[in-house]
Amino acid sequence: MTARDTFAAVVGFVTLGLLLALIWVRLAAPDVALTEAAIGSGVTGGLLVGASARLRRAEAPTAAEKPGIPLQLMAVALCILVTVGLAAIVLLLPEPAPTLAPQAAANLAATGLGNPVTAVLMAYRAIDTLLETVVLLLALVGIWSLAPDGVWGGFPGPLHHVDRNGVLPFLAQLLVPVGILVGIYIFWVGSVAPGGEFQGATILAAMWILAMMAGLVDAPAVGRRWLRLVLVAGPAVFLAIGLAGFAIAGAFLAYPESHAKLLILTIEVPVKVVPIWRSKFPALADSEKWMPSTSLIHISSVASRPSPKMVSARLGGSVNSIVL
Amino acid sequence: MSLASDVLTVLAVCAGAFFFLAGTVGLLRFPDALSRLHALTKADNLGLGLIVLGLLFHVGGPLAALKLISVWFLTLLAGAAVTQLIARTARTGGTPE
Numbered sequence: 421m422t423a424r425d426t427f428a429a430v431v432g433f434v435t436l437g438l439l440l441a442l443i444w445v446r447l448a449a450p451d452v453a454l455t456e457a458a459i460g461s462g463v464t465g466g467l468l469v470g471a472s473a474r475l476r477r478a479e480a481p482t483a484a485e486k487p488g489i490p491l492q493l494m495a496v497a498l499c500i501l502v503t504v505g506l507a508a509i510v511l512l513l514p515e516p517a518p519t520l521a522p523q524a525a526a527n528l529a530a531t532g533l534g535n536p537v538t539a540v541l542m543a544y545r546a547i548d549t550l551l552e553t554v555v556l557l558l559a560l561v562g563i564w565s566l567a568p569d570g571v572w573g574g575f576p577g578p579l580h581h582v583d584r585n586g587v588l589p590f591l592a593q594l595l596v597p598v599g600i601l602v603g604i605y606i607f608w609v610g611s612v613a614p615g616g617e618f619q620g621a622t623i624l625a626a627m628w629i630l631a632m633m634a635g636l637v638d639a640p641a642v643g644r645r646w647l648r649l650v651l652v653a654g655p656a657v658f659l660a661i662g663l664a665g666f667a668i669a670g671a672f673l674a675y676p677e678s679h680a681k682l683l684i685l686t687i688e689v690p691v692k693v694v695p696i697w698r699s700k701f702p703a704l705a706d707s708e709k710w711m712p713s714t715s716l717i718h719i720s721s722v723a724s725r726p727s728p729k730m731v732s733a734r735l736g737g738s739v740n741s742i743v744l
Numbered sequence: 745m746s747l748a749s750d751v752l753t754v755l756a757v758c759a760g761a762f763f764f765l766a767g768t769v770g771l772l773r774f775p776d777a778l779s780r781l782h783a784l785t786k787a788d789n790l791g792l793g794l795i796v797l798g799l800l801f802h803v804g805g806p807l808a809a810l811k812l813i814s815v816w817f818l819t820l821l822a823g824a825a826v827t828q829l830i831a832r833t834a835r836t837g838g839t840p841e
Contacts, residue, residue: 587832591825598818 426475430468437461451537451616454606458622466629538616547672550662553655560651564642572642583635592634599627749801756798763791777834781827788823792816 437460444453487495524536524544533539541549583589607620631637640647662672763786770783796816803809 587825587828591821594821595818 426472426479427469430465430472433468434461434465437465451535451619454619455622458619458626462626463622535610535613535616538610541616546662550655550658553658557651557655567642586634588630588634589636592631592636596627596631596636599623599630603627753798753801756794760791760794760798763787763794767791778831781831781834785823785827788819792819 437456441453441457441461444450444456521536524540527544528536528539533543603620603623605620606623607617610616610620628637632639665672767783767785767787770786771780774780774783793816796812799812800809803812
């Protein structure tokens with residue numbers, strides 16, 4: 421592989437993600453399409469571009485090495501195994517495919533929400549989402565702990581130089597206000613229509629990254645107390661409302677019917693802060709010491725968050741077989 | 745009236761598709777980064793603009809029309825800015841200014 425090949429592969433990956441998003445729209449799963457475009461293609465693509473730039477130096481020696489016959493055979497076998505496995509899963513699905521979509525739709529009124537995907541994430545499977553926010557926080561602590569001692573508590577990555585007459589600050593000044601509006605709208609509308617905290621938070625995070633790349637704002641230092649309080653607020657509010665469920669509705673994470681929507685929105689606001697903060701970490705790509713580990717953790721954390729996709733696919737009915 | 749708007753839509757969308765095709769051919773065939781960018785701008789600006797224009801005849805109301813036009817403007821803004829960045833990087837030989 422040459423450097424050009426790696427970069428071309430990343431471009432191909434981003435294009436594939438955008439095409440997949442179009443397919444999701446055609447399958448009437450706009451939630452999945454939004455997530456695929458924003459996280460699958462956008463954020464992951466950005467990380468991979470950074471990774472391919474970092475790998476460029478090591479690429480020429482690697483290209484000179486030829487893999488041995490056993491390695492090639494193992495690669496072929498693995499490819500065949502994955503293909504056969506996927507084909508078997510798709511072909512051997514029971515007909516009709518098992519689905520909880522009717523029940524989810526039938527009980528939608530009790531949640532006060534109009535969007536079944538948000539209802540699954542924030543009401544039916546609230547404990548999954550709660551644990552997910554805690555996992556995100558743990559991953560963030562893990563990334564922070566990789567910082568060299570000298571810069572502990574400081575800025576995550578080098579400060580960007582600002583060129584007041586440059587193209588990027590101009591774009592950031594015009595686009596960021598629009599993007600913030602769109603992000604908040606997508607978050608707000610998520611309770612009744614496709615959208616929600618995951619997609620909205622990704623857009624807001626992208627706007628913050630743009631503003632930081634343009635040098636208009638800097639990431640807050642890791643040691644700031646307010647930053648830590650805000651990050652902990654998400655899971656803490658979620659937990660507090662969950663515990664309050666014992667008193668009000670008789671079970672952990674049970675919402676009283678009359679206030680379900682208000683409570684769910686209250687949970688979503690702080691919860692989305694963590695994904696925003698986390699996804700700004702691509703800015704670390706410039707930092708020599710941090711990059712390899714942080715980007716790997718980041719990719720894995722992005723990849724291991726299939727909730728909106730999976731849920732929406734489960735509810736989509738027609739798209740059931742594709743993801744499951 | 746409906747026939748006239750249909751004809752206008754088909755004409756504008758076809759013209760837009762032609763610019764996209766021309767831009768893609770340019771992207772694949774032109775020799776260097778700057779001329780490839782030059783080809784792409786035709787697809788983004790004119791091609792998308794013509795397609796949006798064609799669709800405007802068939803939208804439900806002024807709000808939907810405004811959304812379509814906003815999409816075009818945002819693409820123009822992002823496209824112009826990113827093209828500038830890529831072109832500057834290409835001119836300085838691969839290192840961002």
